[in-house]
Amino acid sequence: xxxxxxxxxxxxxxxxxxxxxxxxxxxxxxxxxxxxxxxxxxxxxxxxxxxxxxxxxxxxxxxxxxxxxxxxxxxxxxxxxxxxxxxxxxxxxxxxxxxxxxxxxxxxxxxxxxxxxxxxxxxxxxxxxxxxxxxxxxxxxxxxxxxxxxxxxxxxxxxxxxxxxxxxxxxxxxxxxxxxxxxxxxxxxxxxxxxxxxxxxxxxxxxxxxxxxxxxxxxxxxxxxxxxxxxxxxxxxxxxxxx
Ligand code: SF4
Numbered sequence: 753x754x755x756x757x758x759x760x761x762x763x764x765x766x767x768x769x770x771x772x773x774x775x776x777x778x779x780x781x782x783x784x785x786x787x788x789x790x791x792x793x794x795x796x797x798x799x800x801x802x803x804x805x806x807x808x809x810x811x812x813x814x815x816x817x818x819x820x821x822x823x824x825x826x827x828x829x830x831x832x833x834x835x836x837x838x839x840x841x842x843x844x845x846x847x848x849x850x851x852x853x854x855x856x857x858x859x860x861x862x863x864x865x866x867x868x869x870x871x872x873x874x875x876x877x878x879x880x881x882x883x884x885x886x887x888x889x890x891x892x893x894x895x896x897x898x899x900x901x902x903x904x905x906x907x908x909x910x911x912x913x914x915x916x917x918x919x920x921x922x923x924x925x926x927x928x929x930x931x932x933x934x935x936x937x938x939x940x941x942x943x944x945x946x947x948x949x950x951x952x953x954x955x956x957x958x959x960x961x962x963x964x965x966x967x968x969x970x971x972x973x974x975x976x977x978x979x980x981x982x983x984x985x986x987x988x989x990x991x992x993x994x995x
Contacts, residue, residue: 865889911932
């Protein structure tokens with residue numbers, strides 16, 4: 753088992769946040785009527801994608817009946833439908849849909865993770881839960897460091913949660929801390945003293961939540977544009993023109 757797979761396994765066993773453990777397991781017991789036949793995952797959802805990813809996408813937390821049901825990031829909910837369709841459109845995913853862990857989906861040079869690995873009530877983790885989960889993100893970033901060249905952060909929560917993790921994993925985060933915005937692009941240099949650590953390009957993107965996509969705050973075109981630009985910055989081959 754490679755180091756990242758081992759990390760994913762350890763994350764899946766975490767029970768550090770009592771409120772989230774209770775919630776994820778209760779949701780898995782009660783279920784939504786439409787998914788009554790499913791055996792819910794009901795555990796922390798680890799990152800998804802290859803261990804040598806050049807581009808990392810950071811969301812917020814798994815959805816109660818999405819990732820918490822299927823056991824894979826953004827899989828089985830409408831946010832994921834939007835994200836994977838866009839990744840497929842720009843050539844970074846093998847298929848446009850994500851319905852279960854055995855649906856055959858593969859990401860090309862991309863990994864997806866979140867700063868909080870358990871589904872929170874109302875999609876709102878507390879600051880304490882965010883901080884409790886941060887060491888997992890730091891460890892994931894350290895393991896991805898040799899190949900990682902760009903990161904897309906979906907939404908302000910992920911942005912604020914991730915900046916300290918980048919610093920802890922060895923990158924230099926500018927002071928004052930860069931502010932989240934859709935289309936924001938920030939260069940994080942490798943910190944002095946960390947051998948072989950290349951800088952990364954960090955991109956802000958509105959979250960693919962239903963609230964944003966239904967209202968048109970985030971359109972498919974806006975999402976594709978950020979993914980293309982970030983994919984090119986990461987040295988990946990993307991379809992279409994980056995803006
Ligand atoms: S949110 Fe993170 S730290 Fe808290 S129980 Fe889940 S995996 Fe563990």
